Amino acid sequence: MRYMSSTEIRETWLKFFESKKHLIEPSASLIPVNDPTLLWINAGVAPLKKYFDGSETPKSRRITNVQKSLRTNDIDNVGRTARHHTFFEMMGNFSIGDYFKPEAIEFGYELLTSEKYFGMPVEKLYITYYPDDQVAKEKWISLGIPADHMIPQPGNFWEIGAGPSGPCTEIFFDRGEKYDKRGKELIEEDIENDRFIEIWNIVFSQYNANPDVPRSEYKELPNKNIDTGAGLERFACVLQGTETNFETDLHYPVILKTQELSGVTYTGQMAFKVISDHIKTLTFAISDGATLSNEGRGYVLRRILRRAIKYGRTIKFNEPFLYKLVDTVVEMMESFYPALRQTKEIVKKIILKEEEKFFATINDGEKHLLSSIKDGSLSGLEAFKLYDTYGFPIELTLEYAAENNITVDVEGFKTALLEQKNRSREARSVKGSMKSQDETYLNFTEPSKFVGYDQLQVEAKIIKIFEDGIVLDQTPFYATMGGQIADTGTINGLVVTDVVKLPHGQYLHRIETDSFTEGDEVLAIVDEATRNLTERNHTATHLLHQAIKDVLGEHAKQQGSYNGPTKFSFDINHYEAIKPEQILKIESIVKEKINEQLAVVTHVLPIDEAKKLGAQMLFGEKYGDVVRVVDINKWSLEFCGGTHVKNTKDIIDFVITSVESIGSGIFRFEGFTNEVVKNQDKYLGHLLEQISQLETKALSIDANVKFEAKPEVKGSFNDILNYRLYVQNLSNLVKNLEKENESKLLNSILASADSFTPNEIKETTYVLTNDLPQASLKPLIDVLYDKMKTEVVILINQTSEKASFLVKTKSKDAKAIIQALAKETLGNGGGKPDFAQGGTQNLEALTNYLKGNGLI
Secondary structure (H helix, E strand, O other): OOOOOOOHHHHHHHHHHHOOEEEEEOOOOOOOOOOOOOOOOOOOHHHHHHHHHOOOOOOEEEEEEEEEOOOOOOOOOOOOOOOOEEEEEEEEEEOOOOOOHHHHHHHHHHHHHHHOOOOOOHHHHHEOOOOHHHHHHHHHHOOOHHHEEEEOOOOOEEEEEEEEEEEEEEEEEOOOOOOOOOHHHHHHHHOOOOEEEEEEEEEEEEEOOOOOOOOOOOOOEEEEEEEEEEEEHHHHHHHOOOOOHOOOOHHHHHHHHHHHHHHOOOOOOOOHHHHHHHHHHHHHHHHOOOOOOOOOOHHHHHHHHHEEEEEHHHOOOOOOOHHHHHHHHHHHOOOOOOOHHHHHHHHHHHHHHHHHHHHHHHHHHHHHHHHHHHHHHEOOHHHHHHHOOOOOOOOHHHHHHHHHEEEEHHHHHHHHHHHHHHHHHHHHHHHOOOHHHHHHHHHHOOOOEEEEOOOOOEEEEEEEOOOOOOEEEEEOOOEEEEEEEOOOEEEEOOOEEEEEEEEOOOOOEEOOOOOOOOOOOEEEOOOOOHHHHHHHHHHHHHHHHHHHHHHOOOOEEEEEEEEEEOOEEEEEEEEOOOOOHHHHHHHHHHHHHHOOOOOOEEEEHHHHHHHHHHOOOOOOOOOOOOOEEEEEOEEEEEEOOOOOOEEHHHOOOOOEEEEEEEEEEEEEEEEEEHHHHHHHHHHHHHHHHHHHHHHHHHHHHOOOOOOOOOOOOOHHHHHHHHHHHHHHHHHHHHHHHHHHHHHHHHOOOOOOHHHOOOOOOOOOEEEEEEEOOOOHHHHHHHHHHHHHOEEEEEEEEOOOOOOOEEEEOOOOOOOHHHOOOOOOOOOOEOOOOOOEEEEEEHHHHHHHHHHOOOOO
């Protein structure tokens, strides 16, 4: 086993699995994307959940990665132990329905023991396994792991409620008796120790967990998965032969720099470890767009920074120092994370500013804490004052309290905090009218520059804070204009909910403003994926506009549009209904232009020159002396300030899903671009739902009914037409089945008419029935009247909601009889002398009538 740097360890891991046909997945941002269940990316599998849950299909079913991760559940142990961290790197290999247990174990054994890779001695490896998982046990032994190094552990089973679950196998490295004289009982009894380091965990996701049954009855998953996690820091500790993770090249350079800055020699002190871990967390998280604040992720980072400062004071740091360590973190990590260098300066500025805030109050805060202790405890109000006045997160106060053996009234703190939030909310709600806000906007004239055509991430300065948002001196965020919706993204990690254009052209970023002050330097990051999807739809509407003109005529001009990440809509004026064949032609032209891979070029030129080019001026837009023209092969030329793809091929595909009249002479086209076109549920969803309902209805009438084959889906408006026709045919089929069924039922009822004939035939004979089809009542009374040869037949058919009356006679007045019956039962009715009908919804009145006449 040879020394390996952290860079070599990463490269060895990734190259090994790449040789086993795994796709290397880049490390994702620490800030989860579209996953509200996570505050941070906290494991290698976290950004891959979309593949395991089936919401997205991966390019490869074999994936490997080295994923930066952040966890704070054990923050109190960071610095106290050899291996606890808030920031760490998780190496992983994953199989999504591809290889399974035998192959995963073979890969693990080869990578760990082969001299080509990590070259760990087999005798140094100990393996735990789930007791029932004999397959895993025997596989390890067959490869060369000694049987007495295989340790059964009942806890080796991964499950979180209902859903995928399975046994796991953990790999430990024995560092020898130098670290503990005791042997493998340390693993067997799960005793905290420094001898046996768990370096890798392989989860075999093979069962569908069901909390209602014993684990032995879990059913096997149809597609079994592999999910692994190996700690880079732990591998480095083993392969570099260090006492703890903190002496590896993943931390020691920061510790040496801290030693230089403080003048204190490192001898294993907790403070150095806390600082090294926490500055890595801060550097990576802020670089990914997070910020420091009093809520959510920002609160976590503020707590981490202030905890680092707290321990820094124990090694003589009495002024900002963390920001000085950022360069060392970047130098240490940039070979694998090159983006760190791009954001280094803004990270340093954010950390310095936060340090300055805390150092300004920390001395007074510590004094206040110690002076506020009464009878060995700290009240909730005093804890809140430490938070509100001196910037002590409650967790930091609790840490101070633990060191001084005092208790804190945490519930009292929570109450005081809630009261403050309520006061703040009430104050904000009465803080000025719309008029004053408009005047504020109108009076704000400081210039701001949009740089988002070429950059999606910039360092900027806050030049104005309004009640509901901030303005930057430059911004990559596109504001809602010209039919294109605003960009999404973050400023210092806080979510930008909207971007609007102010009267003098600046962009107002709607965002929680409490964490900012004017003059702050911030990191503004646009969500690139959302921007790209929006651009595809926007450029597609330019193609659509010209295609409409080519097919319908030059009179058809744009009247409105919507370009977002998930769809487009485009309104035009036209004087008559648009025919399906015209829609198909328009769609075909757009598809052709996409396939021709035309360059999308932007010209910025005087408006007169733009007009000479023949560029179209769009509805309701105001143009300056200099305009922006989007040029697609001179075929489509439009004034447009929006953002666009570079080439029509980037749109990928295009489909029109509907064309509807939305007013006098105005028609709206709607549709999708991109890969969405291949997802028929996106644009056929309402039709597929109708089909499902009709098929269910048909089968309920005739279980043996046969359906025609559904039309082939090709990603075109033609699919809409074909499926509409299919729905119509299916609807007709259901109607025919209903008619046939009704006819059969009617024939059955009439064939058994004798069963409805009362035993005693009177001059006026009542026939009482229940739940007969309405259509069967007239034919039935006709048959019964002919059979009974009496003067009057009254048929009363009752359902759960109403009753129907029919009267037939040749010698009496049917209409008078039905009206009398209706009056008695609080219903209605009418007809002719020989036949009348009516009914009632008052079933109680009907029951009283029947009882009163001795009929029930």
